[in-house]
Amino acid sequence: xxxxxxxxxxxxxxxxxxxxxxxxxxxxxxxxxxxxxxxxxxxxxxxxxxxxxxxxxxxxxxxxxxxxxxxxxxxxxxxxxxxxxxxxxxxxxxxxxxxxxxxxxxxxxxxxxxxxxxxxxxxxxxxxxxxxxxxxxxxxxxxxxxxxxxxxxxxxxxxxxxxxxxxxxxxxxxxxxxxxxxxxxxxxxxxxxxxxxxxxxxxxxxxxxxxxxxxxxxxxxxxxxxxxxxxxx
Amino acid sequence: xxxxxxxxxxxxxxxxxxxxxxxxxxxxxxxxxxxxxxxxxxxxxxxxxxxxxxxxxxxxxxxxxxxxxxxxxxxxxxxxxxxxxxxxxxxxxxxxxxxxxxxxxxxxxxxxxxxxxxxxxxxxxxxxxxxxxxxxxxxxxxxxxxxxxxxxxxxxxxxxxxxxxxxxxxxxxxxxxxxxxxxxxxxxxxxxxxxxxxxxxxxxxxxxxxxxxxxxxxxxxxxxxxxxxxxxx
Numbered sequence: 501x502x503x504x505x506x507x508x509x510x511x512x513x514x515x516x517x518x519x520x521x522x523x524x525x526x527x528x529x530x531x532x533x534x535x536x537x538x539x540x541x542x543x544x545x546x547x548x549x550x551x552x553x554x555x556x557x558x559x560x561x562x563x564x565x566x567x568x569x570x571x572x573x574x575x576x577x578x579x580x581x582x583x584x585x586x587x588x589x590x591x592x593x594x595x596x597x598x599x600x601x602x603x604x605x606x607x608x609x610x611x612x613x614x615x616x617x618x619x620x621x622x623x624x625x626x627x628x629x630x631x632x633x634x635x636x637x638x639x640x641x642x643x644x645x646x647x648x649x650x651x652x653x654x655x656x657x658x659x660x661x662x663x664x665x666x667x668x669x670x671x672x673x674x675x676x677x678x679x680x681x682x683x684x685x686x687x688x689x690x691x692x693x694x695x696x697x698x699x700x701x702x703x704x705x706x707x708x709x710x711x712x713x714x715x716x717x718x719x720x721x722x723x724x725x726x727x728x729x730x731x732x733x
Numbered sequence: 734x735x736x737x738x739x740x741x742x743x744x745x746x747x748x749x750x751x752x753x754x755x756x757x758x759x760x761x762x763x764x765x766x767x768x769x770x771x772x773x774x775x776x777x778x779x780x781x782x783x784x785x786x787x788x789x790x791x792x793x794x795x796x797x798x799x800x801x802x803x804x805x806x807x808x809x810x811x812x813x814x815x816x817x818x819x820x821x822x823x824x825x826x827x828x829x830x831x832x833x834x835x836x837x838x839x840x841x842x843x844x845x846x847x848x849x850x851x852x853x854x855x856x857x858x859x860x861x862x863x864x865x866x867x868x869x870x871x872x873x874x875x876x877x878x879x880x881x882x883x884x885x886x887x888x889x890x891x892x893x894x895x896x897x898x899x900x901x902x903x904x905x906x907x908x909x910x911x912x913x914x915x916x917x918x919x920x921x922x923x924x925x926x927x928x929x930x931x932x933x934x935x936x937x938x939x940x941x942x943x944x945x946x947x948x949x950x951x952x953x954x955x956x957x958x959x960x961x962x963x964x965x966x
Contacts, residue, residue, distance in 0.1 A: 563944055584817075591947050592955070632946045669965040710965050711796055713865045714824050718954070722825070725958035732902040732943050 502528060503537040503630045505637060506554065513553040514538045514545060521552055542635045562635060568731055569680040571596040572720050573649065575687035576607040581717040586621055590628035590638050592724035597625070598641040600649075603695055605687040614643060646695060650702050654680030658699050659719055660706035661690035667708045668723075672730060681727070685719045735761060736770040736863045738870060739787065746786040747771045747778060754785055775868045795868060801964060802913040804829040805953050806882065808920035809840040814950040819854055823861035823871050825957035830858070831874040833882075836928055838920040847876060879928060883935050887913030891932050892952055893939035894923035900941045901956075905963060914960070918952045 502524070506514040516524065516538075524530050530549055538547045538554045544562050547554030572594055574585060582599075589597060599621070609617055621640040629637045649656075655678045657671065684691070684699060691699070696706060714722060735757070739747040749757065749771075757763050763782055771780045771787045777795050780787030805827055807818055815832075822830060832854070842850055854873040862870045882889075888911045890904065917924070917932060924932070929939060947955060 588951055588954075591945065591951055593945060631948070667965050669962060710961055712824065712826060712961060715864070718821055718824055721821075721951070721954050722958040722961070725955040726962045728943055728945060728955070729902060729959045729962065732900050 501535060501537050502530075503539065503633055504554075505626060505630065506538050506540045509540050510553070512556050513550070514540050514547060514556065515553055524549065537633075539635050544635060568678070568727060569595045569654070570724065570727060571598060571652070571654070571680075571682045572723075573598045573600050573644070573682065573684040574720065575600065575602045575605040575685070575716065576609060576643070577605070577687070577716060578607060581715075582621065583624055584717050585720050586624040586640070587628045588721050589724055590625045590634070591632045592721060592728060593634075594638045594720070594724060595636075596639050596641060597621070598644050598649075600644045600646065600684075602646075602687050603692045604689040609643070618642065646698055646702075649682075649684075649699070649704075652682055654678070654682050656682045656684075656699075656704040658684045658691065658696060658704045658706045659686065659709055659723070660696060661686065662693075662696070663706040663708045665708075666706065667710060668726065671705065671707050672726075683720075683723055685716065685723075688716055734768060734770050735763075736772065736866055737787075738859060738863065739771050739773045742773050743786070745789050746783070747773050747780060747789065748786055757782065770866075772868050777868060801911070801960060802828045802887070803957065803960060804831060804885070804887070804913070804915045805956075806831045806833050806877070806915065806917040807953065808833065808835045808838040808918070808949065809842060809876070810838070810920070810949060811840060814948075815854070816857055817950050818953050819857040819873070820861045821954045822957055823858045823867070824865045825954060825961060826867075827871045827953070827957060828869075829872050829874060830854070831877050831882075833877045833879065833917075835879075835920050836925040837922040842876070851875065879931055879935075882915075882917075882932070882937075885915055887911070887915050889915045889917075889932075889937040891917045891924065891929060891937045891939045892919065892942055892956070893929060894919065895926075895929070896939040896941045898941075899939065900943060901959065904938065904940050905959075916953075916956055918949065918956075921949055 504516060504520045506516060508515040532549055534549045536547050536549055536554055538545050544560040546557045546560055548557055572589060576599055618640055625638045625640060655675050737749060737753045739749060741748040765782055767782045769780050769782055769787055771778050777793040779790045779793055781790055805822060809832055851873055858871045858873060888908050
């Protein structure tokens with residue numbers, strides 16, 4: 501069944517956005533009284549379509565997934581790669597995506613287009629959340645500099661291309677109890693020495709991801725797959 | 734440095750294919766005596782370009798990655814999804830990819846185009862191997878039916894959408910010593926009951942990948958990431 505997110509509950513009704521209504525009516529060709537799923541405030545409702553709202557039939561039981569909070573800090577990338585990261589990371593359970601300015605990233609975003617970009621990225625996450633039946637939508641943050649990461653807390657890791665001794669598996673074993681993790685992924689060519697040094701100064705730990713040479717956009721999927729695996733019981 | 738694969742060694746020279754020469758001369762604009770890396774017979778050589786050959790300067794030491802042999806059995810998918818699987822699985826270390834006919838796959842390939850398709854898929858794997866600096870190229874097999882999987886051996890797993898009790902982590906813990914693993918990934922909508930039953934009859938084990946709902950093309954990356962992680966020391 502199709503799933504949508506609503507931001508407003510009015511009595512027994514959940515309001516649908518214009519974009520979703522276009523999808524429901526024009527793309528899916530649904531009619532009044534057809535059934536849809538609507539998520540509101542991380543709760544799932546079975547609803548019946550009624551004009552521009554979903555009429556709640558019942559609240560559904562949900563299977564909450566073991567909750568580790570994961571933040572990805574990613575470089576600015578070409579559109580196709582960024583879209584892949586946003587879509588796949590959403591499927592694999594990311595919570596926050598922070599696009600960050602990094603020395604070796606070749607992509608520059610025109611200041612006047614930043615707001616529009618972030619809205620577009622947020623929309624990709626929303627659609628992927630619907631498709632993968634999530635109860636929440638990952639947040640795409642504003643574009644950060646590394647300086648802005650000073651006050652972030654959690655287990656803070658840098659995917660390093662120079663680190664040789666400490667790998668992801670070692671570090672996960674060491675951190676038995678963690679509920680929040682922040683992962684910095686460098687651009688093609690890696691983080692600069694200066695950047696890695698700065699991140700270490702503000703509490704990040706460099707780790708290796710093993711011997712394989714992965715493209716930048718593969719790294720988030722690699723990491724999130726592993727955290728999903730680690731949380732299997 | 735750019736890496737290419739050669740299939741022929743003549744004395745101190747490694748022969749380059751016409752496609753690679755086009756890439757070297759026209760795309761990369763390289764000239765005679767420019768340096769390239771050439772892999773021949775899973776050995777890496779530093780070479781100097783000389784007409785249509787690489788002249789061997791020296792054999793390089795290589796860092797062989799802990800070798801678990803992984804075969805992916807995947808449904809026929811739309812081009813973009815298939816390409817993503819081929820490229821990313823190669824980066825993440827797959828050894829064999831078997832495209833297989835499955836009941837719920839909506840893609841049909843014209844018999845006359847099969848050979849051409851497989852050549853195209855094989856080429857994607859070759860290019861991804863070069864980019865990710867592998868010493869071998871994954872093999873793309875002919876299109877199989879499940880019947881053809883009868884005689885395959887190794888740890889044989891089905892990524893099941895119906896299995897609830899046994900998950901990937903349990904099974905990896907149980908199989909302490911394995912050097913070959915075969916993973917069957919179903920199409921959108923999953924394998925049919927009949928297909929899963931048949932695979933079990935020929936020695937496959939159904940496993941769950943956890944609670945997330947992933948798109949088909951995400952599953953191979955998820956699995957390969959985990960096997961890479963498991964092989965970290």
